[in-house]
Amino acid sequence: MTEGAGPSVAARDDLAGVVDLFGWLTREELSRAVSELAFKRRAEADAAAIDDAIDVAVAEYALVPAPVEAVSTGGAGDELGEDDDFLAVGPAAFPSLPEGAADLPHILDVPDRDVDREVLSGAVLERLSADAVDAITESDAERLEVLADVTYDVEAWASVDAAPIRERIVAELDG
Template identity: 70%
Template sequence: MSSDDETPSVAARDDLAGVVDLFDWLSRDELSRALSELAFKQRAEVDEEAIAAAIDVAVAEYALAPAPPEALSEGGETPESGHERDTDGDALALAVGPAAFPSLPDDAADLPHILDIPERGVDREALSSAVLDRLSTDATRAIEAEDAARLETLADVTYDVEAWAPVDADGIRERIVDALDS
């Protein structure tokens, strides 16, 4: 799941997004369990730390998006609890983000038959609003930290998010470009 430098590849992030896309959204714990099942089916070792790192990178790079409870449905209803951010983040609900090109890893098509996960849905409007808010917050932090590499990544995400949802990220992009140019 990772390359020689221990940074998950773009393909790995897109595979994570593909697994999430099978279900519309998954908690971190459910995604970890799904990836462990895939490793088992592929007769590979399960490296929980590598799985956690890959999920963290996918979230940081907007391939996976933390989804607010109001964006989630389960079995036709909004989940009552258990899918909000908790202290260790395992129950955090994740949906496919704007920087993903979801792909399915080998044997992933079997996951809906293996995992006991009810039918789910994501309200794209609520999710895109949350992603745009997160992008603005991340841009502010990167500007304050003078983190040019992060700002470059976030500048790319501003274009991705506009292609992914009917939102306007011009203001965020302008702040990022101004910070990079100064």
């Protein structure tokens, strides 16, 4: 990402750190958590900037959308809606906790949560493949470079083989 073009890698990794504290969060819960951290620092929370930072983290695979089949709560009777936007820590993240984040579990009061890494990694691999096809179709070399890096990250992060996706990306970049 170019300097001044958007949220920094540190911000992206801080978002991942907040999500990691809980296992997963909805987009709304993550936005609320970031707002709470801003409040603790006596700073203004810009909802649009928070949304942009989350969008960047998702685009760069620091956070990944988690299918409902991949997320669970420890609470009996907790219903997870198909329409909820679940986010989990992704393969490109180096989660870090921003100052004051240790208090978030008490502030947000969410139940214990788990992520089925096998289901999540399958969904991430499918998304990576679709994103690669889109970037190839759009001749977006910059996006392809990012996705090529993610293919290595995802293999270190989960027991998946991203080599076919990487080979297609590299062939496109070299072609």
